[in-house]
Amino acid sequence: MQLPPQFNIPKSQLQCYGESVYSIGFDMLKKCTEEETSLNRFVSVVAWSISTVRPLPFGVAPYNPILGETHHVSRGTLNVLLEQVSHHPPVTALQATDEKENIEMTWCQSPIPRFYGTHIETEVIGKRQLKFIDKNETYTMNSPKLVIRFLPVPGVDWLGNVNVRCQETGLEAELSYRGNSFLPRPSIYRSIKGKIFLSSTSETVYEINGHWDRTVMAKDAVLASESTVVWSEVSRAILQKNWEKAREAKSCIEEKQREIARERKSKDDDWAPKYFTVSHTKENGWDCLPINKLVPTAPILVND
Structure with a gap:
């Protein structure tokens, strides 16, 4: 032009x-x-x-x-x-x-x-x-x-x-x-x-x-699989000494996992870890090898 x-x-x-x-x-x-x-x-x-x-x-x-x-x-x-x-x-x-x-x-x-x-x-x-x-x-x-x-x-x-x-x-x-x-x-x-x-x-x-x-x-970005995220509601209830809420939150997590397991079984879909390749034999037991060469900087930082 x-x-x-x-x-x-x-x-x-x-x-x-x-x-x-x-x-x-x-x-x-x-x-x-x-x-x-x-x-x-x-x-x-x-x-x-x-x-x-x-x-x-x-x-x-x-x-x-x-x-x-x-x-x-x-x-x-x-x-x-x-x-x-x-x-x-x-x-x-x-x-x-x-x-x-x-x-x-x-x-x-x-x-x-x-x-x-x-x-x-x-x-x-x-x-x-x-x-x-x-x-x-x-x-x-x-x-x-x-x-x-x-x-x-x-x-x-x-x-x-x-x-x-x-x-x-x-x-x-x-x-x-x-x-x-x-x-x-x-x-x-x-x-x-x-x-x-x-x-x-x-x-x-x-x-x-x-x-x-x-x-x-x-x-x-804190992943949904991060431990502190998975149990956040249960931990919050325990710190507040709200035992009924803690039981409900814990039961909710466990039931959700059972539901996911049933769905995975119906689809014949095997679960695989995100970060490790896992193998098991009677002779050598469990062997877990990291998938990535380096561990990246984490979303959760601990101060000295």
């Missing part, structure tokens, strides 16, 4: 892509590498990925890059290089390296716009890859869709689903970028919702909520 200069901001789309990597107030990328555990690094990568999404003004757009156009910027020890490798269709490639922090980044993305009458929806095709060389960790992620809405209220939103994954650690994040569909709602506008979980078991580790242009929070 060719725009007259009155509707251009004074920079190229190539520069806008690059700025999402190097134009930052707080160096969130460096913080990722400073985290001691793989879980904390993953959480930081998710936070950094969210920070690369920026609010955009309505009614103006950057220049369309010409074929072979480049943008080369250094900030600290981070060196960023972009090139427009195709014009029809438009494809932008990005490489960024930081030898000091052992960071490598490669992006290849192509915007595919579609006109729907009341809005333009642009899907950003391509993969974003981030490597921490000394940690032997590679993170892959995609981009949300860019939506330019004309009616009923003009505006620009980032919408859709984003997946962040680290194959080496088995951690994954699903993020949903949301916006106003018709009537303006402050609670939905530029909001984000999602979770961080273990790919192997689908166990949720953190729940993510907030607004990507303001504050996003990662909340510890």
